[in-house]
Amino acid sequence: MTQATLTISSKNYSSWSLRGWLLCRMAGLDFTEVLVELDDNARQELLLLSPSVLVPRLTHDDVTVWDTLAIAEYLHEIAPKAGLWPAAQAIRARCRSVSGEMHSGFHNLRSALPMNLKSKHESFKIFSGARPDVERVKTIWTECLDASGGPWLFGGAPTVADAMYAPVCARFRTYAVELEPQLAAYSDTVLSWPLMIEWTAGAIAEPDEIVELEVEF
Template sequence: MAQTTLTITSKNYSSWSLRGWLLCRMAGLEFTEKPVDVDDPDTRQELLLLSPSVRVPRLSHNGVEVWDTLAIAEYLNETKPKAQLLPKDVKARAHCRAVSGEIHSGFYNLRSALPMNIKAQHAAFKIFSGARPDVQRVKEIWSDCLTTYGGPFLFGEPTVADAMYAPVCTRFRTYAVELDPDHAAYCDTIYAWEPMAEWVAAAKEEPDEVVELEVEF
């Protein structure tokens, strides 16, 4: 059987790498990380051969190549159904897909204003006005999910939605975004989550010269 690999970039800076990695861990998939540096011309050329958009993460599994985060989520949900990456209830499942799709395709201003940087910690940070509606919308989504499904994760137990919003938790911590108790507790839950704690520990060990990467919007 061909080796299963997940192509990722910086653990400190790449939110999309984090999402794909969490999804693979949630699915119980045994895989080898394939880290690449897109600043290196040779590795960039290699990535271009893998995917014209140079997107990460990229999952190679059983001869299947998947390079979009939600596509990875759906693929893993199909191939690893016992992992229950999506809720069992059809209504909750539709809700989970909707909020996951929203973060996947939107929130450009939030990403631009608050780039992921796990190792950084600001005591205070002024968020420019264009990003504030995005921050507020994330809070609305979290409140709705936590109220509807009872927490501690967005749909009770870990799902695709938590993998999608985990990088937002890091951004809110890095930039000292003011959170109400329920939202702060959700961020605490994400940081205490075993795979997330593993990723954060690795990110903190990453060399500082690694540059920020945000290539999938």
């Protein structure tokens, strides 16, 4: 029997764990969650630049994959019918591009608006360095939705891109980021996704053990 485990960290704080988990569920992979305990230094690194912490990590039989996009590509190879990437070559290339942009960029957004699913602000002042990142996300969403017609970034079903931007939807809700109607509808689609609801329930059930970051903006 094939054995698969996905090593994750906090469901409340770890946006990368969320992305990897969504991808595995979207691919229909039967896996066991393994929660890794992090020390305080690793936890702070997780909140700011979590790609340096090796979660999520997928172990599938004798294969181990620990980069989120690498996990996406591996899952696409073993479950090509899951539709993680769009079928059309040009659209698939765009999906890979916007997914890669989220994977490698938006550092100011990550530090200014860390994921915290238990929190919700009525208003929040975003420091100037993060505003271009917020506007770039809005541009990506608008271009994708205009081209596809929605309700997901690339049409009628979620893809890797939606998994990559799902934590951003959660961040925008937490920090009361204003969205135009089209983008608010997309964010609502993601946040009402049964997989997101399931993950969020797990986050809310977590004990509050991760240290708070003291960061000046």
